Amino acid sequence: MVRYLFLFLALASLLAGCNSLQPHPDTLPILGQRDVVDGDTVYHQIRDFSFVDQDSQLITNATFSGKAYIADFFFISCPSICPLVTKQMLRVYDKFQGDPRLDFLSHTIDPKRDTVGRLRNYARNLGVNTQQWHFVTGVKDSLFSIAEDYFSIALENEDAPGGFDHSGRLLLIDKNRHIRAFCDGTDPASVDHFMEDIALLLKEMETEAASNEK
Amino acid sequence: MKHTALRFFYFASMVLVFASCSNTEKVQESAQDQLRDQVMAIHDEVMPKIADINRATLEFKKAIAVDSTLEDTLRERVAKSILQLEAADEGMMSWMSTFRQPASLRETQSHEAIMAYLQEQLTAVKEVEENMLQSLKEADEIRSLLSAANQ
Numbered sequence: 413m414v415r416y417l418f419l420f421l422a423l424a425s426l427l428a429g430c431n432s433l434q435p436h437p438d439t440l441p442i443l444g445q446r447d448v449v450d451g452d453t454v455y456h457q458i459r460d461f462s463f464v465d466q467d468s469q470l471i472t473n474a475t476f477s478g479k480a481y482i483a484d485f486f487f488i489s490c491p492s493i494c495p496l497v498t499k500q501m502l503r504v505y506d507k508f509q510g511d512p513r514l515d516f517l518s519h520t521i522d523p524k525r526d527t528v529g530r531l532r533n534y535a536r537n538l539g540v541n542t543q544q545w546h547f548v549t550g551v552k553d554s555l556f557s558i559a560e561d562y563f564s565i566a567l568e569n570e571d572a573p574g575g576f577d578h579s580g581r582l583l584l585i586d587k588n589r590h591i592r593a594f595c596d597g598t599d600p601a602s603v604d605h606f607m608e609d610i611a612l613l614l615k616e617m618e619t620e621a622a623s624n625e626k
Numbered sequence: 627m628k629h630t631a632l633r634f635f636y637f638a639s640m641v642l643v644f645a646s647c648s649n650t651e652k653v654q655e656s657a658q659d660q661l662r663d664q665v666m667a668i669h670d671e672v673m674p675k676i677a678d679i680n681r682a683t684l685e686f687k688k689a690i691a692v693d694s695t696l697e698d699t700l701r702e703r704v705a706k707s708i709l710q711l712e713a714a715d716e717g718m719m720s721w722m723s724t725f726r727q728p729a730s731l732r733e734t735q736s737h738e739a740i741m742a743y744l745q746e747q748l749t750a751v752k753e754v755e756e757n758m759l760q761s762l763k764e765a766d767e768i769r770s771l772l773s774a775a776n777q
Contacts, residue, residue, distance in 0.1 A: 487719070
């Protein structure tokens with residue numbers, strides 16, 4: 413009896429320890445608030461936005477039409493977590509570099525100092541393709557407002573960040589403007605899992621495209 | 627033989643001087659890093675509150691724009707609070723953009739100058755922290771007043 417109890421406790425603790433290694437579902441859930449309108453579930457969508465990127469291009473929701481993208485918030489002079497997050501973003505970029513189905517969108521939260529010129533230098537120093545990875549600036553209130561919108565998932569998810577602009581979170585947005593996954597951009601293990609989420613979403617897009625062709 | 631002994635003595639002295647200098651440098655760098663860590667600990671503690679500051683700023687701007695029935699005194703206090711919140715946010719952003727890590731100063735500045743700089747930064751970041759916390763405290767009070775006014 414004692415032996416079985418010991419075995420049970422050992423298994424229970426093993427399972428508890430594996431919480432972070434939960435298997436992926438077949439498709440990613442849609443995160444954030446949802447309402448039921450006329451019997452249909454309406455999911456939260458990222459609102460309209462309009463910013464300017466490092467090449468002075470206007471970046472709006474339409475820029476990511478038909479694509480998924482990864483969003484984050486940063487600022488160039490950030491002395492603490494941003495360099496860690498950028499390092500992880502670069503890992504994600506390296507893995508999906510050149511994939512036409514996925515873009516990257518980094519918003520500065522210090523538009524006063526992070527001008528288009530500074531963002532251009534920053535992107536150049538990172539050595540990334542700025543047609544795939546946009547570093548945007550804009551009106552400060554609009555940047556914070558969109559950040560609140562991205563992080564509306566905090567309302568529903570206990571694990572989600574409470575504060576938006578210095579949380580170090582990366583978010584995955586699908587082509588329908590839905591938030592599908594997020595991770596702690598300072599934690600390599602969390603980012604590993606996030607990259608699996610991205611692959612899953614890309615597979616979903618591929619399946620959808622194939623079924624539309626039929 | 628005499629020459630060899632002299633050469634050995636010279637070499638050993640040089641090694642000792644070099645080792646001693648290197649050790650002093652390490653001790654100094656460690657002191658600088660410790661002070662830098664104190665500065666950054668205050669930054670790390672208060673920086674996440676930037677989100678609260680910006681949320682309150684947006685909330686109050688909206689309240690002023692939307693609610694035309696607000697009493698003038700409360701409206702003024704909200705407007706003042708917005709300025710205080712924005713100044714606190716700018717204070718932190720500005721401090722971060724000018725703060726320099728000791729490692730980047732070592733080639734051009736003496737240990738004493740770096741320690742003095744970091745001590746100044748410790749005072750500066752404490753002031754930034756104080757301004758942020760004060761602006762949030764005021765925002766909390768105003769939030770209660772706005773909530774009472776709307777009831």
